[in-house]
Amino acid sequence: MSPDNSAIHGGWRLKSFVARDDAGNTRHPLGRHPRGLILYTADGWMSAQLAPDPAEDAEIGAYIAYGGTFHLDAAAGTVRHDVVMATMPDLLARPQLRHYVIDGDILTLSASMDGETGRTHSTLVWRRDAAGSARPS
Template sequence: MSVTRSALLGGWQLESFDVGARRPFGEQPRGLILYTADGWMSAQLAPGPGAEPGQPGIAYCGRYRLDEATAVLHHQVTLSTLPELLERPQLRNARIDGDVLTLSTDDAVLTWRRSR
């Protein structure tokens, strides 16, 4: 399904975080990502049961832009617990299927469910 800005808006709860064959945040990661109508986003991810030992949480926020033609989200991070996220826009391939948002990079796939 194509991704539109209006379909993206709101809150999404993290269901899975896969890095290759690994699940560094465990089988039940916790997280929330928000997209606002005025172009702001915020994401918080926390390890759940079975997470890799010492796995820190991740939090970042900033402006976002969606290229609807390519379904690529551009996260322009302005504050982050991971300094490397500040170095350049974070690009995410986006797909929405009903109440499921999938964000992916070359390395990771994150699955989110619309928060009600």
Template sequence: MITRTQLVGAWSLESYTETDVQSGEVSYPMGRHPEGLILYTFDGYMSAQLGSGRRDRFKGQDPYGASSEEYTAAGRSYIAYSGPFYFDESNGRLEHEMFVSFFPNWQGQRQVRIAAIDDDRLHLGPDRPMPFNGRLKTASLIWKRALPNS
């Protein structure tokens, strides 16, 4: 069992895999070297930002002035959401509530995560398969505790 205190802090994304429920095929939706941070605060908030380690930059400097193709590529290589988190130490149940989300359909949802900590690694995944790229898949994310920023 993990404790809330162990969970609090900053974690850097080390790996993100998805396993197709029907075929068992493992894929790397953000590539083999994804980038990201997940943060848990003492006052009960969290933020997850993850993306492909190789994202193309927009041609211009205006974040609202990109082409449809640029927005599509950026959207397919990034996941982000933030909001309150709830952790019940007695049963290890972790829930992320999406106050804001890059994927609008998640906004307002509460999703359960299976969580385990092994030394300085946080293992997270949803409690059930979810639709990704048109198939039901289970996701597995491994986060490494981030070094203090000094």
């Protein structure tokens, strides 16, 4: 990892997960107040855990966890997650490519996926979690 990639290193707490289809319909797959943590280490490892809002009926009603290595392409604005362990087998099938933007303490990851009902554009917004403040927000 080059020093230029260090802005993504650390822990980030999930603030929102929104999915939009090509028709403009918006969904909150983990509810309006999802829980999650994603970690990026200086030596190239990552780990993510996401869970639905326990007070809501969420589209994705299960805990999602995965981890592996990551590779940042700052010029392309992408981060690739090479998943080696996951609760969802589909995540192991191929590298998970995400567009990323870091704006201060906000990390936005986005991806588009083709499914049975068309294309879905997902956006996850994360806030940097300062060391020692690992309490739910």
